[in-house]
Amino acid sequence: MNRYIDVQGAEMVFTSAKGRFHALHDIHLQIAKGEFVSLIGHSGCGKSTLLNLIAGLLSPTEGALLCDNREIRSPGPERAVVFQNHSLLPWLTCFDNVYLAVERVFGAKERKAQLRERTHAALQLVGMAAATAKRPHEISGGMKQRVGIARALAMEPKVLLMDEPFGALDALTRAHLQDELLKIVARTRSTVVMVTHDVDEAVLLSDRIVMMTNGPAATIGQVLTVDLPRPRDRVALAEHPGYVACRKQVLDFLYTRHGQPQALAA
Template sequence: MSSFIEVQNAEMVFTTKKGRFHALREINLGIEKGEFIALIGHSGCGKSTLLNLIAGLTLPTSGALICDNKEIAAPGPERAVVFQNHSLLPWLTCFENVMLAVERVFGAKESKAQLKARTQAALELVNMAHAATKRPHEVSGGMKQRVGIARALAMEPKVLLMDEPFGALDALTRAKLQDELLKIVARTQSTVVMVTHDVDEAVLLSDRIVMMTNGPAATIGQILAVDLPRPRNRVELAEDPAYMHCRKEVIDFLYTRHGHVEKVAA
């Protein structure tokens, strides 16, 4: 039986002014429906490139990507992307930014009242209904990111793709949004693929952690199953032996087996 998302022997080679750059090689990955996958690795290991391939923003040089038994050949509303930069339109309110996506996906099928109800529900899901009439410059970085997540969820995507969505936020705001995301995913049963540099974030949120080898020609070095029951509580997990084991596995991979960062620091 095939997985909900399948990456089959994908290769990615970019043509640059300096010549060909081999970003990814022999990527094979199956993701099940409702699964939360974290992609982790050092800078330049192709995490975002792999995410862009799943999003359909980039097409592989060779190999194939399949979602729900259909080849991924272009971006589509069934695969919503949340970037590190919230990408909100500054002249629109928070409500209007979400409404724009809702109209794009459901505008031909639903009434204006239904579209507004969808938008309102998405803002409520991320606790941003109170800021519906504010413009992006009037809210904090964490609140902007919540609106970006609301916009993605409002499209009712089959897959939520997140490229370091909390990377630019302070530690406290990041922790709050991670906890919020855990609740949202539990409610929506979304399939999520998230790029992160944060080991604790990967262990806290995901069902499996896909660890990438160093680039160029990066590939999947190890996949770790995170066998922690849900719902997850970060305070309770802090001293959980299974949590500590997963954390150590990822750190060993990143800094021992693929640890050029530490060698440079020395």
């Protein structure tokens, strides 16, 4: 495998006034360029912690993380994060929220006209071109999340990191945005790491699903390869034997074996 993201024996221990909490133990994970990987597990299993380590928002207690053969020491524009909360600035329009990120990354190298073109292109990509002048309070939750994704994509990141980006949305909006994300990833060929609690979402979107054991000292219990053809259609896959088998394997790990450590499978 081409190790575009390489997590090498990562440990994460948090220290507070209440003592030490061992969040992650001996995490080894390699992700190829252009791969879509989902992290799934019960609450408190360290999924978001692992994502934050890849983002550079946290530093491991032990071990190392590499992106494109460079050690991850801090956040960088090559690794864009989409949080469950869209984190849009309420006083700015949709356009300005995206433009702010574009200007920060490309402002020293490009003219304003080029920056505006990048911003418009990103909003167009997520279907928000008609709402550029609206502010966050004037659009729906799903539309806000689209703008958050547009802001991340506008930075042209090498890696897109998503922390339950659709978790707070209703079922229909979530399904629609999952379908849009499939199309966006196909067009941009982005490397994606996504945290999710949704088994169907993980199977629909992913090339591999990383299943985490229960914490404390959570680790990778199993890695499932989702060998389903792309492009994927949720209706066509609903009764596909491969889809059903993958879904059952994840559910078996999470609820039958209670997320306890299992032999690693690639």
